[in-house]
Amino acid sequence: MIDVVLADDHPVVRAGLRAVVDTQPDMRVVHETSTAEDLLAWLDGGGRADVILLDLRFGDARMGGAAATGAVVRRHRTPVLVVTTYGTDADILAAIEAGATGYLLKDAPTEELARAVRSAAAGEVALGADVQRRLLSRLRTPAENLSGRELEVLRLVAAGRSNDAIARELFVSVATVKSHLAHINTKLGTQSRTEAAAVARDRGML
Amino acid sequence: MIDVVLADDHPVVRAGLRAVVDTQPDMRVVHETSTAEDLLAWLDGGGRADVILLDLRFGDARMGGAAATGAVVRRHRTPVLVVTTYGTDADILAAIEAGATGYLLKDAPTEELARAVRSAAAGEVALGADVQRRLLSRLRTPAENLSGRELEVLRLVAAGRSNDAIARELFVSVATVKSHLAHINTKLGTQSRTEAAAVARDRGML
DNA sequence: CCGCCGATCAACCTTTCGGACGATGCGCGG
DNA sequence: CCGCGCATCGTCCGAAAGGTTGATCGGCGG
Secondary structure (H helix, E strand, O other): OOOEEEEEEEEEEEHHHHHHHHEEEEEEEEEEOOHHHHHHHHOOOOOOOOEEEEEOOOOHHHHHHHHHHHHHHHHOOOOOOEOOOOOOOHHHHHHHOEEEEEEEEEEOOHHHHHHHHHOOOOOOOEEEHHHHHHHHHHHOOOOOOHHHHHHHHHHHHOOOOOOOHHHHOOOOOOHHHHHHHHHHHHOOOOOOOOHHHHHHHHOOOO | EEEEEEEEHHHHHHHHHHHHOOOOOOOOEEEEEOHHHHHHHHHHHOOOOOOEEEEEEOOOOHHHOOOHHHHHHHOOOOOOEEEOOOEEEEEEEHHHOOOOOEEOOOOOHHHHHHHHHHHOOOOOOOEHHHHHHHHHHHOOHHHHHOOOOHHHHHHHHHHHHHHHHHHHOOOOOOHHHHHHHHHHHHHHHOOOOOOOOHHHHHHOOO
16 A cells, blocks of 8 residues: 655645545555645654655745755655646756656646556656656757756746846846856847847747 | 536546535536537537536647637536636636636635635636736736837837837837837836836736 | 827936956866 | 866946936827
């Protein structure tokens, strides 16, 4: 029997995951949490599970799920299966780098979810079919000339922030932001922040 | 007894919605569909329901849920409650204009969802708390007072053009473009061209 | 008819951006 | 070990953008 913990701040999604898990004869939900703090507290308090189903947007949105994933993996040995509705390539990579055992989208078929849970419980890597496809297509086209930091800056630029605001948001100097932006414009072949934002939107880099 | 139809292409979300509905004593799920075509076919084939829970991203992503909502509302009288994970102001407005009875985000509490279903079944409007907040904040900042020319400029700004390029494109002087842009920033409450572009995108003004 | 608004332009000034340097430290792979 | 990419910061300068004020002109409605 595989003991599963659900960690998702959406009640509806939690109920959905529970429904899927409960209909599998070989697994059961042993705990539900809606915040990252609760999850860690439960685990620290002696909670035991074979797999944790974690929402990428779990808890604080800015941490992504990566921080929560990392915390769980570092402090406990429980495999973390990230389940999310959407997510960029960068999100997926971040989660995997943080130690997630698997990653799949919520629109994955029920059986795929169940299979992933079993794989994760067995310590195997379990990536959803579409996640695999995306990672592969990414390797084929290194469209991501942009470094992680540059992409971060680009996102804020596209959100309309000024260099100064971005600098404060990222805890760096304006000079650094300008430096990143210069590299972004070079790599994208753009002439200005606004044009870079437009191109980024078109290419789905956000 | 309120008969509910679930229309969502995410198996997990469907299961979650079903779990919520089934735990309410006064409602039940009578049908589930994963495509807009199936939903319409079921309704056309004599299917009866009191409320349809429809995912905004239901079916073809480009149609949004608005097209599906419109089709259902026009051909049948069933109240449609749009339930989605995310969505811009424009998405919400489009759904409501298409005839949706209500709109709420998937992270709404279980009771809020149940309440919304009862309201929708009774023919009342049911907007999620956060949806209401967003619509109100939008009304506070009058968006659509942009003149035709200003909107034209805004579009080019969002496309990443410089003032000079816009001026040449519209056969006016740079001063005029700057003048329009100044008015745009005033009306949108923005501080820069890039921020104006971001806001315009969010509000679906492009 | 006169006022208001939209569109057009101008001059002036301040702030912000962007380009062109250079410089440091860090980690990773040949 | 050394190079290279990444991230960090700095300076200088010119260009672009934004704010302010003010102006002309054409319609549209009271």
